[in-house]
Amino acid sequence: MRRTIDWADGAIVIIDQTALPGDYHLLALRTVGELVDAIQRLAVRGAPALGGAGALGVALAARLGGDVRADAELIAAARPTAVNLRWGVERALTKLGQGADAVLAEAQAVLTEDEQLNKSASAHAAGIVLAxxxxxxxxxxxxxxxxxxxxxxxxxxxxxxxxxxxxxxxxxxxxxxxxxxxxxxxxxxxxxxxxxxxxxxxxxxxxxxxxxxxxxxxxxxxxxxxxxxxxxxxxxxxxxxxxxxxxxxxxxxxxxxxxxxxxxxxxxxxxxxxxxxxxxxxxxxxxxxxxxxxxxxxxxxxxxxxxxxxxxxxxxxxxxx
Missing domain, CATH: 3.40.50.10470 (Translation initiation factor eif-2b; domain 2)
Structure with missing residues (x-):
């Protein structure tokens, strides 16, 4: 299965989780408003995936121009309980002064790290379960x-x-x-x-x-x-x-x-x-x-x-x- 959330052709691409299991399809989110809506209606959800969404959302906002920090706050506030969403936003913002490409590179690093970290965490947990x-x-x-x-x-x-x-x-x-x-x-x-x-x-x-x-x-x-x-x-x-x-x-x-x-x-x-x-x-x-x-x-x-x-x-x- 492809990544739950990714970047392609200038858009944030997600698996629409509201449609599963009856329909598997992808959504291309091209505005900050579309991303916030997808987060709030749980088209993309799960704390680690929301971390990726937060980082990619800042990258999207940086490429679109406008008030990036205001857009970032809208994204971070979309769901209040999962800490990863704001964490992803704040991590991507650290590269804002270096330009939109640097922000996107940091967001993509968040995605790659998430896969690796969860594989490692679940491997540790498997050992604990067996013990x-x-x-x-x-x-x-x-x-x-x-x-x-x-x-x-x-x-x-x-x-x-x-x-x-x-x-x-x-x-x-x-x-x-x-x-x-x-x-x-x-x-x-x-x-x-x-x-x-x-x-x-x-x-x-x-x-x-x-x-x-x-x-x-x-x-x-x-x-x-x-x-x-x-x-x-x-x-x-x-x-x-x-x-x-x-x-x-x-x-x-x-x-x-x-x-x-x-x-x-x-x-x-x-x-x-x-x-x-x-x-x-x-x-x-x-x-x-x-x-x-x-x-x-x-x-x-x-x-x-x-x-x-x-x-x-x-x-x-x-x-x-």
């Missing part, structure tokens, strides 16, 4: 999408599955459907099918029951922001998974590049949690499914305390707060 889980082959549980589609081209948490599958060590992956936009059922399941990895999709609410039945050897998730103390912000439902895993003695492993660590935050209480449109819960395919006027609590992310996490793993190995 923590004696059963073979392994039964793994995935939440949201932390595969190729969430990164530039390899995957963080799902990258662990690729490493283990190559060695014949995966029995199956239980895939949480993942509210609110079903990134597990739509995207992770699609990636696993493409790779020939056995999987089953389950409702988010079934995860604890699966652990109680002894169906899960390890939980693997990515991260959108990691606080200095090791608290992890990730897709809503991750916190509940970690509580269930701790109760059942199931290892809980977080995999992400070090750019996801926000050392400015002492702990997870400082993470800004994005709230999604109420219609994601009150409607299905444009048809109302709740009583008119129903109030909604629809956070996109939650924060899992470090005490519930077996290991946070980056390209440098196990993260030590």
């Amino acid at each position: 923590e889980c004696p059963r073979r082959p392994l039964r793994l549980l995935s939440h949201c999408n932390a595969g190729r589609l969430a990164t530039v081209g390899w995957g963080s948490a799902l990258g662990v599955v690729w490493h283990l599958h190559e060695r014949g060590l995966v029995e199956e992956v239980l895939v949480d459907e993942t509210r609110p936009l079903l990134q597990g059922a739509r995207l992770t399941a699609w990636e696993l099918a493409q790779a020939g990895v056995p999987y089953r999709v389950q409702p988010d609410g079934a995860a604890a029951a699966a652990m109680a039945r002894g169906m899960v050897d390890c939980v693997l998730v990515g991260a959108d922001r990691i606080a200095a103390n090791g608290d992890v912000a990730n897709k809503i439902g991750t916190y509940g998974l970690a509580i269930a895993a701790a109760h059942h003695g199931v290892p809980f492993v977080v995999v992400a590049p070090s750019s996801t660590v926000d050392s400015s935050l002492a702990d997870g209480t400082g993470v800004t949690i994005e709230e999604r449109d109420a219609r994601e819960l009150t409607e299905y395919a444009g048809i109302g499914i709740t009583p008119p006027g129903a109030e909604v609590f629809n956070p996109a992310f939650d924060v899992t305390p470090a005490a519930l996490i077996t290991a946070v793993v980056t390209e440098n190995g196990r993260y030590v707060p």
Whole structure:
């Protein structure tokens, strides 16, 4: 599969993740407004991929002219929880004084590094999973999408599955459907099918029951922001998974590049949690499914305390707060 996000012919080219799994097609984004819209409606998503989007967005703005720093701030603010988006923007801005070509070269370096760093992080994590889980082959549980589609081209948490599958060590992956936009059922399941990895999709609410039945050897998730103390912000439902895993003695492993660590935050209480449109819960395919006027609590992310996490793993190995 091609990169999730790339640069070609003067445009940012992304795989449109809102169309999967029914339709695989590419979008060419030629304005900053188009990029911001793609980020906000999750056509491109996943913390590492957003880092690439932020860097390429600055490169695009630099080539178009205008107020590049104002455009950069629009991009960085498009989604508040994932630290990688602003990180990518700020990294590309360091080259602004050297001209548009230098900014683009830096953005392209971000893309290349992301693939390499996630391969390394997931390889480290695979070793930790094998050390923590004696059963073979392994039964793994995935939440949201932390595969190729969430990164530039390899995957963080799902990258662990690729490493283990190559060695014949995966029995199956239980895939949480993942509210609110079903990134597990739509995207992770699609990636696993493409790779020939056995999987089953389950409702988010079934995860604890699966652990109680002894169906899960390890939980693997990515991260959108990691606080200095090791608290992890990730897709809503991750916190509940970690509580269930701790109760059942199931290892809980977080995999992400070090750019996801926000050392400015002492702990997870400082993470800004994005709230999604109420219609994601009150409607299905444009048809109302709740009583008119129903109030909604629809956070996109939650924060899992470090005490519930077996290991946070980056390209440098196990993260030590």
